[in-house]
Amino acid sequence: MTAPTELIDQARAWAAEDPDEQTRAELEALVAAAERGEETDLADRFAGTLEFGTAGLRGALGAGPNRMNRVVVTRAAAGLAAHLRATGHAGGSVVIGYDARHNSDVFARDTAEIMTGAGFKALVMPRTLPTPLLAFAIRELGCAAGVMVTASHNPPQDNGYKVYLGDGSQIVPPADEQIAAQIAAVGAIADLPRGDAGRPVGEEIVDRYLDTVAGLAEDGPRELSIVYTPLHGVGGSTVAQVLETAGFEAPHVVEEQEHPDPEFPTVSFPNPEEPGAMDLAMALAARQRADLVVANDPDADRCAVAVPDAHGWRMLRGDEVGALLAHHLLARGRAGTYANSIVSSSLLGKMAAAAGQPHEETLTGFKWIGRVEGLAFGYEEALGYCCDPEHVRDKDGVSALLLVCELAAQARAEGRTLTDLLDDIARTHGLHATDQLSVRFEDLSEIAATMDRLRAAPPQALGGLAVERVEDLAQGTDLLPPTDGLRYSLAEGARVIVRPSGTEPKVKCYLEVVVPVEEGVEDGVDAARISAAGRLDAIKADLRGVAFGQPAEA
Numbered sequence: 001m002t003a004p005t006e007l008i009d010q011a012r013a014w015a016a017e018d019p020d021e022q023t024r025a026e027l028e029a030l031v032a033a034a035e036r037g038e039e040t041d042l043a044d045r046f047a048g049t050l051e052f053g054t055a056g057l058r059g060a061l062g063a064g065p066n067r068m069n070r071v072v073v074t075r076a077a078a079g080l081a082a083h084l085r086a087t088g089h090a091g092g093s094v095v096i097g098y099d100a101r102h103n104s105d106v107f108a109r110d111t112a113e114i115m116t117g118a119g120f121k122a123l124v125m126p127r128t129l130p131t132p133l134l135a136f137a138i139r140e141l142g143c144a145a146g147v148m149v150t151a152s153h154n155p156p157q158d159n160g161y162k163v164y165l166g167d168g169s170q171i172v173p174p175a176d177e178q179i180a181a182q183i184a185a186v187g188a189i190a191d192l193p194r195g196d197a198g199r200p201v202g203e204e205i206v207d208r209y210l211d212t213v214a215g216l217a218e219d220g221p222r223e224l225s226i227v228y229t230p231l232h233g234v235g236g237s238t239v240a241q242v243l244e245t246a247g248f249e250a251p252h253v254v255e256e257q258e259h260p261d262p263e264f265p266t267v268s269f270p271n272p273e274e275p276g277a278m279d280l281a282m283a284l285a286a287r288q289r290a291d292l293v294v295a296n297d298p299d300a301d302r303c304a305v306a307v308p309d310a311h312g313w314r315m316l317r318g319d320e321v322g323a324l325l326a327h328h329l330l331a332r333g334r335a336g337t338y339a340n341s342i343v344s345s346s347l348l349g350k351m352a353a354a355a356g357q358p359h360e361e362t363l364t365g366f367k368w369i370g371r372v373e374g375l376a377f378g379y380e381e382a383l384g385y386c387c388d389p390e391h392v393r394d395k396d397g398v399s400a401l402l403l404v405c406e407l408a409a410q411a412r413a414e415g416r417t418l419t420d421l422l423d424d425i426a427r428t429h430g431l432h433a434t435d436q437l438s439v440r441f442e443d444l445s446e447i448a449a450t451m452d453r454l455r456a457a458p459p460q461a462l463g464g465l466a467v468e469r470v471e472d473l474a475q476g477t478d479l480l481p482p483t484d485g486l487r488y489s490l491a492e493g494a495r496v497i498v499r500p501s502g503t504e505p506k507v508k509c510y511l512e513v514v515v516p517v518e519e520g521v522e523d524g525v526d527a528a529r530i531s532a533a534g535r536l537d538a539i540k541a542d543l544r545g546v547a548f549g550q551p552a553e554a
């Protein structure tokens with residue numbers, strides 16, 4: 001079938017303004033193929049414009065408005081500049097960071113040129129560095145905004161664009177809609193004034209960040225054998241330096257994943273949440289008889305932790321790491337609001353309450369958690385933690401990693417482990433076990449169809465637990481703005497939330513069950529863990545059928 005003339009015209013017009021030879025040639029080849037009547041993905045490339053999701057713009061690299069490329073980035077930068085001007089920040093500073101993905105540096109340069117062309121001061125981070133360093137720089141340098149070019153943990157063919165305002169947090173409504181409207185109003189990109197490539201931020205910013213993060217750890221035990229992987233991303237040198245500054249011995253680093261590589265050659269997805277991503281690290285830990293495995297995602301705003309157990313090495317869930325960090329900070333008397341996203345465990349609220357500290361729940365994404373007023377500590381199940389909200393109003397995989405190491409070393413000095421600490425927490429508050437079922441779709445329309453199906457026919461019971469309450473989060477609640485998602489409150493304190501991912505073509509189901517730990521029984525926590533695991537499996541099996549029409553065993 002020949003592509004409609006309108007689409008072909010649109011594609012030609014787009015190619016004509018594309019400053020990137022490669023994407024221009026790609027589009028011209030697609031147009032030629034479409035004219036020969038061949039099947040192409042041209043329609044998808046023009047099906048819409050990349051929109052601000054959970055963490056800014058994110059999508060596959062390639063030509064067209066529905067992809068990440070120099071035209072889309074240039075327009076985004078121009079839209080952001082217009083927004084900043086409209087909100088009284090004309091002439092202010094914008095700091096720009098970038099990771100080591102394909103074209104991240106090119107997109108950072110385009111952003112800088114558009115900013116200087118629009119009369120702003122563009123400050124460009126000195127080299128590929130973690131996202132939290134950019135978030136830190138915004139506040140430290142008193143900028144009006146920040147941009148981080150990264151697609152975080154997405155596959156190699158993606159890139160992305162995180163946008164922050166002067167408070168150091170990522171944009172939320174209405175700013176994202178206002179910026180989107182400004183982007184839509186950008187005219188021909190050839191007419192946009194371009195200035196110079198901005199001024200590099202001095203290497204001192206890294207030193208200031210390192211000192212600030214290392215300062216979070218107090219004097220105390222440092223004996224710990226650590227295995228670390230930056231997962232082919234940009235965390236490596238920063239983490240090594242933070243650990244050293246804080247007095248730890250150098251970690252054993254997974255050699256194959258030590259240096260930034262945009263192809264992420266040893267993993268199928270460079271996301272520590274994905275099965276297999278931590279295999280090399282855990283194998284090295286077994287060989288080294290290490291105490292702990294820590295990992296970052298490629299832009300080092302997430303931190304993953306694995307610990308040895310009776311059967312080898314076990315990845316801790318984000319909720320477990322969140323509880324451990326909260327435990328650590330509460331024990332230190334850190335006062336203020338403890339916050340987590342709704343898809344994270346309800347445990348944090350109980351821990352905060354027991355310590356007399358306020359607690360808040362937010363929508364998914366650090367753009368929400370980072371802006372909680374009076375934040376003392378925030379976390380989300382997606383391996384994101386904010387342990388120093390004064391300096392970094394975003395998740396920070398480097399500071400979280402340091403505090404986890406500090407806590408593990410402290411426990412070790414007392415002959416204990418992180419698992420022992422988790423058991424203590426379970427004894428006090430009950431065992432809160434969480435799990436996730438997420439399904440990746442090739443066909444994006446399946447995502448909306450899944451949500452529609454669930455809205456039309458809510459489950460009555462899941463895993464043998466009655467669904468006591470169904471909330472459509474799209475309606476908003478007293479405490480939360482509307483968001484696409486469904487929340488099921490089940491009997492016995494269990495709950496399930498289903499929502500489309502805002503960063504990847506996935507539907508995610510977040511499960512939590514709470515099992516009381518029998519007092520005075522020696523293996524009470526183990527028994528609760530086994531029972532919780534059984535319940536989670538049963539809920540998952542039912543969800544596979546109800547939400548995704550898969551057989552229970554799939």
Ligand SMILES: O=P([O-])(O)O[C@H]1O[C@H](COP(=O)(O)O)[C@@H](O)[C@H](O)[C@H]1O
Nearest residue numbers: 054055152365366382501502503504
């Ligand atoms: O990519 P990162 O590491 O910045 O992580 C991003 O995506 C995660 C998953 O979001 P979603 O479930 O919508 O895909 C969010 O929880 C996180 O706050 C956001 O910054």
Ligand SMILES: [Mg+2]
Nearest residue numbers: 152297299301
């Ligand atoms: Mg990340």
